[in-house]
Amino acid sequence: AQSVTQLDSQVPVFEEAPVELRCNYSSSVSVYLFWYVQYPNQGLQLLLKYLSGSTLVESINGFEAEFNKSQTSFHLRKPSVHISDTAEYFCAVSRLNFGNEKLTFGTGTRLTIIP
Amino acid sequence: DVKVTQSSRYLVKRTGEKVFLECVQDMDHENMFWYRQDPGLGLRLIYFSYDVKMKEKGDIPEGYSVSREKKERFSLILESASTSQTSMYLCASSLKGGTANEQFFGPGTRLTVL
Numbered sequence: 001a002q003s004v005t006q007l008d009s010q011v012p013v014f015e016e017a018p019v020e021l022r023c024n025y026s027s028s029v030s031v032y033l034f035w036y037v038q039y040p041n042q043g044l045q046l047l048l049k050y051l052s053g054s055t056l057v058e059s060i061n062g063f064e065a066e067f068n069k070s071q072t073s074f075h076l077r078k079p080s081v082h083i084s085d086t087a088e089y090f091c092a093v094s095r096l097n098f099g100n101e102k103l104t105f106g107t108g109t110r111l112t113i114i115p
Numbered sequence: 116d117v118k119v120t121q122s123s124r125y126l127v128k129r130t131g132e133k134v135f136l137e138c139v140q141d142m143d144h145e146n147m148f149w150y151r152q153d154p155g156l157g158l159r160l161i162y163f164s165y166d167v168k169m170k171e172k173g174d175i176p177e178g179y180s181v182s183r184e185k186k187e188r189f190s191l192i193l194e195s196a197s198t199s200q201t202s203m204y205l206c207a208s209s210l211k212g213g214t215a216n217e218q219f220f221g222p223g224t225r226l227t228v229l
Contacts, residue, residue, distance in 0.1 A: 009155065034217070041222075042222055042223070043119070043205055043220035043221050043222045043223050044158075044205065045220070049217065090157060090158065101216040102148070102163065102173075102216075103216060103218055105157045105158040106157055
């Protein structure tokens with residue numbers, strides 16, 4: 001079975017400062033990794049995903065995440081945050097190559113941007 | 116544009132009532148999921164379905180049942196609502212064999228049981 005740990009439940013950051021949201025996972029098999037974002041009063045949207053290949057993946061709004069197999073981590077970073085980045089962020093994993101596979105989610109990190 | 120819709124954004128029910136939450140997707144996805152979301156607990160899987168009339172229990176199925184009579188529709192049923200079932204309920208769907216099991220989510224239904 002897989003598990004995901006997001007150690008930080010809340011992260012306050014000043015506008016235009018950098019941010020890192022931490023995600024560690026545990027699995028006995030290879031996994032796919034995801035970051036989802038939930039803006040206030042909305043459902044979850046996929047932010048980015050790691051499938052294979054380059055360990056650094058990027059989103060269209062400036063976030064990036066790096067897959068580190070040795071540390072079993074998939075931390076999310078942004079060099080300069082904006083007010084519009086205020087949201088809750090969820091890390092998730094699934095096993096490779098299973099078409100009906102479930103996602104296992106972390107408990108979420110609430111990112112608050114301070115003007 | 117892909118779309119998952121849920122029948123209600125907000126719902127208020129009384130203890131003991133039977134509650135139906137409906138989810139519809141227009142992407143011809145085989146897989147559909149129901150989660151509940153609670154502060155500090157993240158998303159927990161209640162039930163999922165791989166095909167019409169198929170269902171499997173997730174991590175917290177107690178007090179819930181589901182129905183999938185058509186491919187595009189997945190219903191969550193609370194047979195006798197309790198205050199402990201006050202929560203945000205999220206529906207999702209994914210394509211069988213699709214890219215890395217990516218799931219698409221609806222906007223959620225915030226259920227309050229009084």
